[in-house]
Amino acid sequence: MQQKILEIKNLSKSYGETVALANFSLDLGKGEVLGLLGPNGAGKTTLISILSGTLRGFSGGVAFKGQDLFADRNLRNLIGIVPQEMAFYEELNAMENLMFWGGLYAIPEKELKKRAQELLTVVELGARAREPIKKFSGGMKRRLNIAIGLIHKPELLLLDEPTVGIDVQAKVSILDIIRDVGRQGTAVVFTTHQLAEVEQACSRIAIMDKGTILAQGTLAELIRIVGEKEIVEVSGEFSADAFSAIIRQSDGNGMEILSVADNQAHLAFADSQAIPAMMQHLFGHHLPISDLKIKSPNLEAVFLKMTGRSLRD
Amino acid sequence: MKKIWHIGRLDLKLMVRDKAFFFWILAFPLVFILIFGNLYQGSKTDAKASLTVLNQDTGKWGDYFIAKLKSPGIELSVVTTPPGEYFRMLVIPADFSQQIERKASQKLQFKKDSQADLKAGAMADTKIAQAIVKLLAELVMYGDRDLKDFFDSRSPYRDLVTVRSRLPEGTIAKVPSGFDHTIPGILVQFVMMMVLIYGGISVMEDRKKRVLARILYSSASYAELFGGKFLGRLLMGLLQSAILVGAGLLFFRLNLGNIWISALNILVFAAAMASLSIFVGSVLRREEVIVGVSVLAANMFAALGGCWWPIEIVPPAFRALGMVSPAWWAMDTFHQVIFFAKGLETVWPNFLALLAFAAVFTALALRFFKVSE
Ligand SMILES: Nc1ncnc2c1ncn2[C@@H]1O[C@H](COP(=O)(O)OP(=O)(O)OP(=O)(O)O)[C@@H](O)[C@H]1O
Ligand SMILES: [Mg+2]
Numbered sequence: 001m002q003q004k005i006l007e008i009k010n011l012s013k014s015y016g017e018t019v020a021l022a023n024f025s026l027d028l029g030k031g032e033v034l035g036l037l038g039p040n041g042a043g044k045t046t047l048i049s050i051l052s053g054t055l056r057g058f059s060g061g062v063a064f065k066g067q068d069l070f071a072d073r074n075l076r077n078l079i080g081i082v083p084q085e086m087a088f089y090e091e092l093n094a095m096e097n098l099m100f101w102g103g104l105y106a107i108p109e110k111e112l113k114k115r116a117q118e119l120l121t122v123v124e125l126g127a128r129a130r131e132p133i134k135k136f137s138g139g140m141k142r143r144l145n146i147a148i149g150l151i152h153k154p155e156l157l158l159l160d161e162p163t164v165g166i167d168v169q170a171k172v173s174i175l176d177i178i179r180d181v182g183r184q185g186t187a188v189v190f191t192t193h194q195l196a197e198v199e200q201a202c203s204r205i206a207i208m209d210k211g212t213i214l215a216q217g218t219l220a221e222l223i224r225i226v227g228e229k230e231i232v233e234v235s236g237e238f239s240a241d242a243f244s245a246i247i248r249q250s251d252g253n254g255m256e257i258l259s260v261a262d263n264q265a266h267l268a269f270a271d272s273q274a275i276p277a278m279m280q281h282l283f284g285h286h287l288p289i290s291d292l293k294i295k296s297p298n299l300e301a302v303f304l305k306m307t308g309r310s311l312r313d
Numbered sequence: 314m315k316k317i318w319h320i321g322r323l324d325l326k327l328m329v330r331d332k333a334f335f336f337w338i339l340a341f342p343l344v345f346i347l348i349f350g351n352l353y354q355g356s357k358t359d360a361k362a363s364l365t366v367l368n369q370d371t372g373k374w375g376d377y378f379i380a381k382l383k384s385p386g387i388e389l390s391v392v393t394t395p396p397g398e399y400f401r402m403l404v405i406p407a408d409f410s411q412q413i414e415r416k417a418s419q420k421l422q423f424k425k426d427s428q429a430d431l432k433a434g435a436m437a438d439t440k441i442a443q444a445i446v447k448l449l450a451e452l453v454m455y456g457d458r459d460l461k462d463f464f465d466s467r468s469p470y471r472d473l474v475t476v477r478s479r480l481p482e483g484t485i486a487k488v489p490s491g492f493d494h495t496i497p498g499i500l501v502q503f504v505m506m507m508v509l510i511y512g513g514i515s516v517m518e519d520r521k522k523r524v525l526a527r528i529l530y531s532s533a534s535y536a537e538l539f540g541g542k543f544l545g546r547l548l549m550g551l552l553q554s555a556i557l558v559g560a561g562l563l564f565f566r567l568n569l570g571n572i573w574i575s576a577l578n579i580l581v582f583a584a585a586m587a588s589l590s591i592f593v594g595s596v597l598r599r600e601e602v603i604v605g606v607s608v609l610a611a612n613m614f615a616a617l618g619g620c621w622w623p624i625e626i627v628p629p630a631f632r633a634l635g636m637v638s639p640a641w642w643a644m645d646t647f648h649q650v651i652f653f654a655k656g657l658e659t660v661w662p663n664f665l666a667l668l669a670f671a672a673v674f675t676a677l678a679l680r681f682f683k684v685s686e
Pocket of ligand 1: 015019020038041042043044045046047193
């Protein structure tokens, strides 16, 4: 077993009536890259805020390298945090930003400068180090945001939705950076609601919803949860209620309902032979279907099975 | 401490980087200084009262009396024939010496031109009265001896009497005016305005962009973050002050009286504004609102505090109302040290008042300062 760098035990946090985290527990080993997959409102940002030490009023505990994370402020020098927002000074250029943020840690100026230059190369901003940030694209800003979180060579890097709002190419580049950071030995947790991202960049995946972990493991381990099944995605102008009413009248035949929503539903079949009969049943009840897709088991199916809802909302 | 400096220094750097910075911090206040400096320029003729003495006396006592009139505050001209023009004229009659030696009463005529300045006139009146008192005192001391021998007897009492005249306590003898009034006034106004605007907006924006929260992700503590933000705004105020004092010394021969007290005054006032700006930036969420509130507050405090016109010329009730403005205390301190040559023994209550403002603003800032919405 790898040595644990982070152990989160039974974290709970509520905002009034809203439960943001409910007995959330998670372990992380050194050099692991964990993708934390959850839909909107799952509690991802709440978790990162607690780990960053800026959100109080929770119960449960967090150990970092075996020590209580909140007992010693200096432990924060070993953790890098990349918030969802572009939290830096747009009036400064990239180099100046790294010098300011790095200056908050007791790093000698000369070393800091060297480190900043290296990092700018890593995040592919080496040539733009002294340009006004106002001229940066969304992807460039995201990369600078990550570089700032890495300036003090943290042993653990936490990123909150590092790929939100940028184009595909920029996303690929950021996922590459995250993977490289992991290869250098830094443990990484990043949150996302993009399935493709965790499939690409993570050594381990955790699915969370409503403030708690529903499933975790490698991609292969998670897919085994769904099993050797065929996934059918049904789309059309129907309501969730109408779909449920019709499906209840069928004999099922080893079929599992993964999710039902207005206009879309997902079904899993252990026996692919059962699929045509089910389709006939749906058409027979005049369900307005516009599209049918048959897929092999993937993370999306796992997610649907675990949360009962789709990520795309 | 190092982190406080690191955080504070950046805010100053960002302010200096602003494109409009030199306009706001230098050009704009200079316009104010020129306008108000010339508006409240003291009239130079006030300083010395001119007094013409028409000496018709045939004996020695007339000259002796005139010698007693000489004083640095009086521009004395002695004539023997009636002049064509004068502001005020004292007439010493031909029998002045005779009457004195006879110990008889006599009348001195004092004529004033209708154009004559009242304040200068009051000065001349006082000097004449003083000369008369001095002369009478010497006559009394001399006693019953024959006055014909007065000038030969070298009376040991002569000139031993000095008369000191003082205006009643609290009377304003001199109204502060000119650039020595205007520059401190505009300095106080702009320290308020610039620190509140720049300092307030950046606290609000840093919170919105989550830059404040991100600073706390490091091992910097809440106290270091607050201290850094306070220091940054204090430095903004001191920079604004240094620029205006520099311009004042360079172009307007600014006199700050006791430089240490004036510097301390600027420091304490800027500290109060630094805290106020953190409070403003913490409770307000929009840039336009912060600018509006800052400009309004700074100008209201400036008007009440006597930054634009000397507070000494406004009615007492309004002057008392001004004490609600921190600017009032800073301006009063400036006036005391620049115009009335007063020291710490006089202005220490002003410092207490400014420190009290600073304490209240700091308490408010601490109460409302937050790192996220
Ligand atoms: N400051 C707050 N006050 C009240 N409720 C809050 C606050 N912050 C978050 N919540 C609620 O807590 C729950 C979890 O929110 P959180 O921001 O952690 O989710 P998230 O997974 O980051 O979502 P997203 O994908 O939208 O960023 C949500 O129901 C949210 O509405
Ligand atoms: Mg979030």
